[in-house]
Amino acid sequence: MKTLLPCTLKLKVFILLIAGVNFVSCTNHENAEATHPDEDVTRYVNPNLGPIDGKWFFYSPAALPFGMAKLSPYTNSLGNVGSSLPAGYDDTHTSIEGFGHMHEFQIGGLLIMPTTGKIVTSPGSLKIPDAGYRSRFEKREEIATTGYYAVKLKDYDIEAELTATKNVGLHRYTFPASSDSHILFDIGRKQGERNSMIDASAKMISDTELEGCIETYPDYNQLHDPEKHVKMFFAARLSKAPKEVGSFNKTGYTSGNTQTDKTENGLIFTFSTVKNEEIEMQVSLSFTSTESAWLNMQKETAHINFDQARENARAAWQNVLSRVQVSGGTKEDKVKFYTGLYHAVLGRGIKDQLNGQNLINYKGTMQFSSEEMTSSELKKEKMVPQT
Template sequence: MGAQALVGHAQDKQDKGLVKYVDPMIGTARMGHTYPGATAPFGMVQLSPDTDTIPYAVDGKYTGDVYKYCAGYQYEDKTIVGFSHTHFSGTGHSDLGDFLIMPTTGELQLNPGTAENPESGYRSKFSHDNETAEAGYYKVKLDDHNITAELTATTRVGMHQYTFPEAAAAHIILDMMYGIYNYDEKTTWAFIRLENDTLITGYKSTNGWARTRTEYFAMSFSKPVKTYGFKMYEKHPYRGFWGRFDQENNFPEAANEKIRAHFDFDVAAGDKIKIKFALSPVSTANAIENMKAEVPGWDFEAVKAQTQAEWNKQLGKVTVDAGTEDDYKNFYTAMYHAFLGPTVYQDVNGEYKGLDQNVHQAEGFTNYTSFSLWDTYRALHPLFNILQPARNQDMIKSMLAHYDQSVHNMLPVWSHYANENWCMIGYHSVPVIADAVIKGNADFDVERALEACINTANTRYFDGIGEYIDRGFVPEDVSRASVSKTLEYAYDDWCIAQIAKKLGKEEVYKEFMKRSESYKNVYDPKTGFMRPKLANGEWIKEFDPLDTHWKGFIEGNAWNYSLYVPHDPESMIEMMGGDQKFVPHLDSLFSMELPDKYFEHTEDISRDGIIGNYVHGNEPSHHVVYLYDWTDQPWKAQDKIRMILKAMYKTGANGLGGNDDFGQMSAWYLFSSLGFYPVAPGSNQYMLGSPAVNSATIRLQNGKEFKIEAKKQSDKNVFVKKVELNGKEVDKTYITHEDIEKGGTLTFHMSNKPNRK
């Protein structure tokens, strides 16, 4: 299917543009942790259904459900609790789920009920047969209430449309207690105010994964509220003069740790109740301003069309001849998932809440939040340097603002709604900054950015950095996951060296290049693996290179992490015995069969996302298959890349082989489908692989186009006979960022036999 066929195919599907290929249901089952609801590209509002209430603990014991419901929705569930306005996409940790709304009819019920007994509360059964999910739009029939729910969203405003097929007493429930991280204890304070008979404002403060987070809202109804009430579940011994009022029935405001509200209407058959729900990190006044700016009217279809037009614009940055219908779905759903975050975190007037909990003004940039950097530095931010360069610069400016507001003298580790969550290891803002600098996408103060990187790398109390600086490695008896930390710090230090070199700072360059060789200090030549060391310099005695249970490693084992030297593969391969030993070692990674005992701790690793001992569902392995490009057998990468693409990325709710991790899994898919991959962000090189598309056109911000052609590409022709750039044969296993930015054509000549030369 060529370019003309693609156009014709679009017209066959009601001319919806590329949005027709996006299936937000992909990844909503098992470990994908994606949500199916409505959002705009990088939107602050993610308006989506939630399918269960999540207690953090039962009888004092951790239940694990907090992991299962990271996105609030699991495809296997049979009931919907309601529709909340904030969600993570594809993460391995949960939070958010702010401001749950649920429409109901009949007798008012203010508790959510249970999945086993939904009629005991306001939740409802539903069927996937009556569910539609598109980019920017979601629709479902709530069977127990016979209500059709429709959702769409702009950047800062969620819009609901509830259609009632019968005359009824209708209720809109606003549950201020609900939250994805911890339903029972997460909300620390909530406030609701009835401004008039169609406008409600308020805020909610939570202590969840983000230890202190406050979100403000403004909610507007399309028709006046008839009656309303608040249910407050914490009764304070001293209520002062407030005790003289009946605060639960038609009283204009409520404040409590735990509140649920109801707003009541009379509806006729076919009536629609519409809701505009705007968010703000700063104030209810700003939320109202956001609403007026982004959704001034009540035309639901117009808002949906506007958001889907914006999605088509963003998806149109790459057009492909992908092959089959499923291939198109996988490609454009991956682009959709890649463009969900990080998310905008500022009001239309530029105000946002900073890490210091004060209100700041974003001057000359858009502020972003939710940086899952341990995941996304690897491929998502490099993808942005090609497809979203202006946004990526704003994201880095947001990181630098975080640094300025930090008392820890550090760039973000896992930045989230004016909080630092300290999740995972490394200081991986650094490679994001370095990649932008090296690739010439650095419209920010690079000198200041380098200073921030250096100070972050020298924050001695963070996760064994002091020991790493003094000893050249992190000791396992000082800080667990010590090998993983040592290897990731070494790579981050190499990135700092690249920025210093670019700026001509020779001494800084030498210092951090020396630190970047620290990976050698945890390599044990006797076992042939990276191995944990103790503070006395001795190797840890109990060592199993397949063990994943935190003995030196995190989200991987010695087999996986021994290959984590993305900045110096040549030296790593030589250290491990050269091509003669390294290639068989790499081969075996994909063919091993792991005993069940290595899957007992599913919070560390599970069989989802695993091929042999290659763990595609966890990010430390994402570059591994491309390491063949540094050996004398680069062709061995090619069929394996295609095998991974087929095995780990499919259509359907269970289509992702692991958490999408805020777009990192999807970015891997996009790069690898196009035929190249950024093994070491901070370098200008993209290693060549085996393209899965027949052709593609990348539309660059500079107005040029970079095209990919795969001649004779098929499921059998997975090997590359030769590669040409603008008609000239490429004699290397990589192309550069400059090659892409200049525009032109990269041509792969495919074959069913490897080119062993």
């Protein structure tokens, strides 16, 4: 049911519905038209309104309402201590260290970064970006909307685009001509506020597919459920087979190694690319198993391309945000309102899976509540980019 809120209510009704979100009330003069059910209210959402000294889970534009896959550029995700410090993306920073997927309270992991040139296995720092693989970017070349993010990585001349379905993150990287184009899976570094890394593993299972698990120990668990860690499973598929695969850890890079484990580690894929060549990637997530991650990918993205997923994401946000219309105030007031509503919805995510699996704590033991999956359901289909 649609709801019309006059600005003179100062949004009191909505604030009672969603606690913890600070909306700026509309002005009393009515110099802007009221929104209507068929209007595209996503145009009033500005994801970059507010992410300065923000909390870890505040900024992830390439996501669906209540989705698990929450893709975001990270300007400062590694080694943060405490939720009061900048975590993830900060709108005042000028370099990006990669793109992350898991973005819930005290939960983070799986950083991906496209690069060119010499292989570098650490991200560097905000003060010295050239010390690692991070890249500078210009704010004017950045796009952040509901369900989509794009930016030009200046140091590598790479256009990076992100979107998502409920459980799957979709990447599209447009590379320059290079014999040394890379995609880094940096899976074993600490990411997010108050979240210790325990173990991170990944392995190639075909020329274009890999799967793995990231295990962390959030501070909240350490205080209130000390025997429980958080395991995040993933499955990924590339649209092109790399010419070289290698692994890295704190001691360096090893060419030809197709699996990795422990911490401060990951895999690197190297390609030869022509000018403006696009390489796409799908990364599916699950809190229960890699099998469930593959099933999520099969059901959500096997038959759509990147642009279709992007439009589906925008439509999903339109469906949720347009349930509330406002009247009065200015266009700026509408931007504040719908951006606040967007952030409120973005701050919640699903954990159950498409196959019915759900990880629960039953009398101190972690168990699955689900129906059995058949082998046909778990069949992995090759990703064929749609045209």
